[in-house]
Amino acid sequence: MQELTPIFLSLKLSFVTTIILFFICLYPAFYLSQKEFFGKKILLSIISLPLVLPPTVLGFYLLVLLSPNSYLGQFLAKFDIKLVFNFKALLIASIIYSMPFMFNPIYSAFNALPKNLFDRAKLLEKSQANIIFRLCLPLIIPSVISASVMSFAHTMGEFGVVMMIGGSVAGETKVASIAVFEALETLDLNKANELSIILLAISFIILFALQFIKQNKYKS
Template identity: 55%
Template sequence: MEALQNLDLTPFLISLKLSVVTTFTLFWICLFLAYFMAYREFRAKSVIESVISLPLVLPPSVLGFYLLVFLSPYSTLGKFFDENFGLRFVFNFSGLVIASCIYSLPFMFSPMLSGFRSLPASLRHASWSLGKGFFATLFRVLLPAMKPSLISAVVICFAHTMGEFGVVLMIGGSVSEQTKVASIAIYEATEILDFTSAHLYSAIMLIFSFLVLLAMHFLGERSNKIRL
């Protein structure tokens, strides 16, 4: 009981904040990206889809290393932002957001792409024939028809970001109250043989992950019932 009272919940708050910001950012990026990739044909389409899906198979440490190299204030890109805007993207929360958006991109993109591709083309054509523009067709016709895919994309992206370790460790390190997320807190507790804290951190993450998945199934079933 005493260990629970002394448990620092800041890493979970940072993880939660990171997940919310990453999910919100990727939702809008992937919404238009998935629409474009679903309904446009061009030569480099398969190449772009492969690049977007690369984080699914690329080791997190590899992705984290290259992000660290490119975003470092000693690199051309990092130096440009540092000298002109005073922005540094390593070992701070901004860097975590950039790394998380890149690493979690396919987890938001893939369900959205599948959702758009599952819709009949007649749905778009009917909307256009009635004089509806792009945004009206997208937000009033297409998105309501692919709600289960949107729910899956948001929940999976959010849950995946909550559990990130390798990428956030490489780009953000373990700065207290800034970049020390829950997964890093578990690792550090285990490293110093503080198994009590590691158990508590892990149990909280386990319960949270279960509740997120339960919510996804509940919302998915509810959406299917409404459609029926």
């Protein structure tokens, strides 16, 4: 069972990251789909930056920002908060790095909804929370599920960012991708193979589920 700890840790990280990303991205995606303002394209580009930015670069800057030697790190240390080489550090890094996988599909789905839908809701004096959760969200459920699946899968397979900001602390930051890498380093091919097979199976299930969701989305 101890050998599977990195798998369980990866699943935990992916699940928590996906849940947090949903609530972080939902309102901004709705707001940006409805508003036009100077700097919107810059903001959208910043959100999508992790799609093209090398993971090690992002991990390096996060490490510099959150390091105990940084101004922010020293400030947090006063409250006994440490955000490097622990699970909280992995979570912060994963949220930032997987954000476009959650944000972009939801933003596109909101953008595709008829604009007169929102005008009618406003005429009925519906609150923004009601418009998002009771009117729009049921219409974009397939996109939300697709975004959640992709965010989960992306977090599950990440290596560079989590290695830079989390290192390899057994039971704390040693996720499956790092465990496979370390097994290869020590020439423990059996362990690397066992972990890789499990990751391969999980990845296939995730992608199969995504294809199934997409198929039903186009049928509906």
